[in-house]
Amino acid sequence: MQLFLSDNSVFNLISEGISEGIIVVNKEQIIVATNSAADEMFLYDKSKLIGQPLETVIPRRYHQGHGAHVNNFVAKSKKRQMGKGRDLHGIRKNGEEFPVEVGLNPFKIDGATFVMALVIDITERKIKEKELSHWFRIFDESLNEIYVFNAQSFLFVDVNKEAQRNMGYSLEEFKTMTPYTIKPEIDRNQFLKLVAPLQNNEKAKIKFETTHQRKDGTLYSVEVHLQLSAMGDTKVFVAIILDITDRNNYTERLERKVEERTIQLTDALAKERELNELKTRFLSLVSHEFKTPLSSILTSITLLGKYTQTEQQDKRDKHVTTIRSKVKYLDAILNDFLSVERLDSGNTNYKLETFPLSKVINEVVYDANMLLKIGQKINYPEDIDDLIIEFDPKTLELALSNLVNNAIKYSPENATIDLNIKHVDTNIVINVLDEGIGIPVEEQKHIFNRYFRAENALLTQGTGIGLNIAKQHLENLGGTLEFSSEENKGSNFTIIIPISPINNI
Ligand code: ADP
Secondary structure (H helix, E strand, O other): OOHHHOOOHHHHHHHHHOOOEEEEEEOOOEEEEEOHHHHHHHOOOOOOOOOOEHHHHOOHHHHHHHHHHHHHHHHHOOOEEEOOOOOEEEEOOOOOEEEEEEEEEEEEEOOEEEEEEEEEEOHHHHHHHHHHHHHHHHHHHOOOEEEEEEOOOOOEEEEOHHHHHHHOOOHHHHOOOOHHHOOOOOOHHHHHHHHHHHHOOOOOEEEEEEEEEOOOOOEEEEEEEEEEEEEOOEEEEEEEEEEOHHHHHHHHHHHHHHHHHHHHHHHHHHHHHHHHHHHHHHHHHHHHHHHHHHHHHHHHHHHHHHOOOHHHHHHHHHHHHHHHHHHHHHHHHHHHHHHHHHHHHOOOOOOOEEEEHHHHHHHHHHHHHOOOOOOOEEEOOOOOOOOEEEEOHHHHHHHHHHHHHHHHHOOOOOOEEEEEEEEEOOEEEEEEEOOOOOOOHHHHHHOOOOOOOOHHHOOOOOOOOHHHHHHHHHHHOOOEEEEEEEOOOEEEEEEEEEOOOOOOO
């Protein structure tokens, strides 16, 4: 400082020692002294500001108001800070404006009034403030919920707008709460464990999924991103929350879809496997079941050709009967196979017809007669011509011929097969009774399973298909198929069908 203070070395020392700029003006607002900090701040060579009007360091746009302001200030002669509530600016020699904070100190020397202005360049502070407000806006206006809470007490310190809106608590309310207050699935101890890796500096951030409970009690799924930070000297946790309700719903939906598809795929695979199994079985059945009758047909035909004499007619008849019965048998097996295929593919076409029951009975018995062993006979009622039913005749024939053929197959020579028919209420009850090998008790529960054959039947030809498809067809048309049997005594198979169709066929 120069001028009137130049000889005051103590003052000089102090003014040069401080980092704030000092500008002293007289009553006319002419600069009478500056320190080096002020010279440097305004980019003037040492003491070059002295003698200049104060307006030299004030941007033009403030000039008008400024003079009056200072005059007024000088008149009141009070020490104070200038421009409270307003942004003040200085102007450097190169025309650059910069924000300043100014403290004014009036004083008198020898009756003359002076004002000493302490000027601080606050450019850096303003930049920081701007940055801070920028970050604060990001924090407050973020559409993710952001929570800041004390790392010791866990009490919330700050909570952004979105969190307040979504959760329904005010900031004041939040300040009495902790993260575990709003997490019904996590208690204090669990939370302590959760944040331990952050507190021990083992991890820089952690992420976990949980549920948040709003003030109104409703819940929503969240993903929490948590990290340790500091507010001044206080350690705080910053938590950014993502609402993952949609994601969870989507994941749930996706999982359900995958589950559904897996089940469908497993079903399709099982069906495929079953089909393959069926094919394999079919091939082995064909080779076993078809070969024997076919070779016996072949033998009969060869022999037929040899019986050329007239008196050998009974021999020819015997072979013709054999051929006819074997062809019937093959035809029956083929029908069974076709039925399996139709049942499995859902392609069964039932045709309901009104017909006398005797028609089907006679056909079945007629065909069965060709299969009878020596001395076997079938008793069947011949007085049922007036019993008219409405049913699918093909299905009834298939079921009944399976039962009668079995009765023949599994009975010894000279055995009798009884076919009883009763009219009970709205149903027809048909019983096929035989005196054959019967079915062992322990195997009875499997008897309607496809391909199942009882141990005692294995020496007899068969496929294990007949009962299975007969039962399925009858049940599809509102009927039933049941049996009772005693090993080595005989069996009793019962078909029950409605006289008229049930409604849902
Ligand atoms: P299969 O072609 O083997 O006769 P079915 O489905 O008609 O096939 O019968 C399944 C099994 O039930 C037979 O293999 C046999 O063990 C038993 N079965 C059926 N009917 C009788 C019966 N009348 N007497 C003894 N066992 C029978």
